[in-house]
Amino acid sequence: xxxxxxxxxxxxxxxxxxGNAAAYTxxxxxxxxxxxxxxxxxxxxxVQGAILYADALEKIIPEFRDEAPLERHVIxxxxxxxxxxxxxxxxxxxxxxxxxKPNRYTILRAQFDxxxxxxxxxxxxxxxxxTTVTELVKDLTGTVIxxxxxxxxxxxxxxxxxxxxxxxxxxxxxxxxxxxxxxxxVALAVKEMHFLPRETIEARFNLKGNEGVVIEAMGxxxxxxxxxxxxxxxxxxxxxxxxxxxxxFAQSQVSPSELLEAFKAHPSIAPxxxxxxxxxxxxxxxxxxxxxxxxxxxGEGWIVVGDAGQFVNAVHRExxxxxxxxxxxxAETVVRLHRLGEEMSARNLKDYETRLEASFVMKDLKKYKGxxxxxxxxxxxxxxxxxxxxxxxxxxxxxxxxVDKKSKEQAILRNFRQTRTLRGxxxxxxxxxxxxx
Amino acid sequence: xxxxxxxxxxEEKLFQNRYLVDAGKPHIKVRAxxxxxxxxxxMTKLCPAGCYALTESGQVEVAADGCLECGTxxxxxxxxxxxxxxxxxxxxxxxxxxx
Numbered sequence: 001x002x003x004x005x006x007x008x009x010x011x012x013x014x015x016x017x018x019g020n021a022a023a024y025t026x027x028x029x030x031x032x033x034x035x036x037x038x039x040x041x042x043x044x045x046x047v048q049g050a051i052l053y054a055d056a057l058e059k060i061i062p063e064f065r066d067e068a069p070l071e072r073h074v075i076x077x078x079x080x081x082x083x084x085x086x087x088x089x090x091x092x093x094x095x096x097x098x099x100x101k102p103n104r105y106t107i108l109r110a111q112f113d114x115x116x117x118x119x120x121x122x123x124x125x126x127x128x129x130x131t132t133v134t135e136l137v138k139d140l141t142g143t144v145i146x147x148x149x150x151x152x153x154x155x156x157x158x159x160x161x162x163x164x165x166x167x168x169x170x171x172x173x174x175x176x177x178x179x180x181x182x183x184x185x186v187a188l189a190v191k192e193m194h195f196l197p198r199e200t201i202e203a204r205f206n207l208k209g210n211e212g213v214v215i216e217a218m219g220x221x222x223x224x225x226x227x228x229x230x231x232x233x234x235x236x237x238x239x240x241x242x243x244x245x246x247x248x249f250a251q252s253q254v255s256p257s258e259l260l261e262a263f264k265a266h267p268s269i270a271p272x273x274x275x276x277x278x279x280x281x282x283x284x285x286x287x288x289x290x291x292x293x294x295x296x297x298x299g300e301g302w303i304v305v306g307d308a309g310q311f312v313n314a315v316h317r318e319x320x321x322x323x324x325x326x327x328x329x330x331a332e333t334v335v336r337l338h339r340l341g342e343e344m345s346a347r348n349l350k351d352y353e354t355r356l357e358a359s360f361v362m363k364d365l366k367k368y369k370g371x372x373x374x375x376x377x378x379x380x381x382x383x384x385x386x387x388x389x390x391x392x393x394x395x396x397x398x399x400x401x402x403v404d405k406k407s408k409e410q411a412i413l414r415n416f417r418q419t420r421t422l423r424g425x426x427x428x429x430x431x432x433x434x435x436x437x
Numbered sequence: 438x439x440x441x442x443x444x445x446x447x448e449e450k451l452f453q454n455r456y457l458v459d460a461g462k463p464h465i466k467v468r469a470x471x472x473x474x475x476x477x478x479x480m481t482k483l484c485p486a487g488c489y490a491l492t493e494s495g496q497v498e499v500a501a502d503g504c505l506e507c508g509t510x511x512x513x514x515x516x517x518x519x520x521x522x523x524x525x526x527x528x529x530x531x532x533x534x535x536x
Binding site: 048193 | 445447450451453454457476479482483485486487505506507508509511512513515523524525526527528530531532533534535536
């Protein structure tokens with residue numbers, strides 16, 4: 001194994017999904033890789049809902065299902081719009097998801113990342129934990145040639161530094177590679193781990209074996225802020241969380257922990273977690289600015305992957321798959337240049353951006369580039385007015401009270417028109433359709 | 438159904454977590470100030486770990502031992518620079534068991 005004093009082919013900053021994907025891919029191809037992680041072990045600083053999308057990992061470790069710590073494979077997705085006393089749901093459950101190679105799993109990131117890190121080590125990378133990278137080292141021309149850490153000693157040098165440092169991205173920021181994250185393009189999410197016997201979870205969610213359910217919810221639960229709540233079933237626990245855009249928290253002055261308490265107390269959520277033992281409380285930022293918030297991704301001797309590059313598809317609640325894919329694509333670029341004996345220059349590393357453009361990552365982020373701003377600009381409408389209107393419509397429709405159906409229909413339409421006006425309704429539909437395109 | 442008014446306080450939530458506190462080396466410091474900016478003041482409500490408090494004389498102080506390392510306070514004060522924010526030294530700080 002390489003000595004820390006040597007020069008490495010690549011240094012990877014961070015051991016989350018993007019860093020592990022990058023380090024694994026490069027090490028497996030024979031590069032001399034050093035990965036530096038500030039946590040006690042890979043995963044100890046990492047927070048996610050969390051859902052693992054198999055496809056992105058399969059492209060890196062095809063046989064991952066045989067050994068990775070997975071919780072439940074998802075067979076049912078519930079999308080809820082909520083007001084204070086109700087939820088209106090669209091549920092999709094299919095036994096097709098009970099396939100030999102399931103498509104989505106719930107995971108616990110601290111455990112999953114630790115496993116992924118063990119694969120990185122097996123592939124031959126040197127993984128240095130409990131070490132925080134403090135800055136990038138540049139030569140006189142401004143080319144990144146290595147990193148400094150909070151451990152005493154000389155800088156550590158490499159041909160290229162892969163910044164997989166996560167949403168806060170301090171190293172890149174402080175080295176002038178990108179700006180501080182904007183308060184309106186990042187969400188603060190808080191989450192608790194609720195433990196219950198697996199039989200209880202299976203009974204409450206109508207599950208067998210390792211089947212799992214995920215709930216994504218929006219509505220008055222975020223108190224007028226842009227955001228969503230979620231509930232994911234794990235093997236013997238339930239992850240419950242809620243997140244909103246930071247600038248909305250600033251405006252509303254709502255306490256995130258109280259927001260979570262209110263979500264947990266909602267009559268649609270409370271019975272699902274009743275009697276559980278809470279074993280952890282976590283908070284984390286999620287990049288939600290989408291395509292328009294993506295910073296510069298490559299430069300002389302450096303390349304950015306994962307949350308540090310704002311690679312999250314907020315509309316579909318996808319992040320870890322974008323992280324792993326960007327990590328893999330960056331690594332493939334580095335491996336190619338290394339084999340050709342080419343420099344890790346800004347010009348050559350652009351190959352990574354070409355690969356990104358050709359992948360679902362940029363295609364999806366581009367498709368939804370107008371959505372974050374649209375939702376944020378109209379948060380009162382999309383996270384307050386419509387959820388209330390939908391709930392009221394459902395209640396009017398389903399309550400049998402001697403009122404004839406025609407009158408009920410008219411009352412529902414009147415409510416929509418009075419709340420949003422006809423022009424408003426058409427405008428909302430038009431702007432969503434345009435941003436969705 | 439849990440009553441929000443009797444819900445656990447943030448401090449009680451933090452007791453569930455594992456931390457390795459770097460004693461005497463807080464990773465977040467509030468710079469000396471007379472009057473806090475709106476952004477800094479809002480952290481007394483917005484910090485998910487309840488690390489920020491208002492002193493009797495009207496300044497905002499931080500006790501970062503229970504910090505969840507989210508970064509919200511740094512973003513909220515990015516234009517005023519009232520907070521000096523670093524990651525804890527390698528190995529220190531919150532140690533998520535589940536994440």
